[in-house]
Amino acid sequence: MSFFCLIDDKHVPLYRILWVSDLPHYCGSEDCEREGWYEVKLDAGEALWATREQRDAALEALESWQGGMSDKG
Ligand SMILES: [Zn+2]
Structure with a gap:
């Protein structure tokens, strides 16, 4: 599982994302x-x-990342 996701041409760490537009x-x-x-x-x-x-x-990456965190907690 990647700790980064690709946005535009940038690999962004998941923890930096506040929200993602639905539309x-x-x-x-x-x-x-x-x-x-x-x-x-x-x-x-x-x-x-x-x-x-x-x-x-x-x-998808955010969901599995957050899911992984709650598994540990
Ligand atoms: Zn515009």
Whole structure:
């Protein structure tokens, strides 16, 4: 099991992720480059943009990571 997940072109440690968007981004702006991408909020006020595949993989990794933690506790 990986401790990192790939968001955009970055390998992000799972513990840095605060939340993951359920719906793809849409703001109505014609020159928006992130329409259809999923926002991933990190600590320190940062945010990254994930494809749907990356979003799903990140959620799966987070679930097994958190599940692994509660097994120990
Ligand atoms: Zn936008």
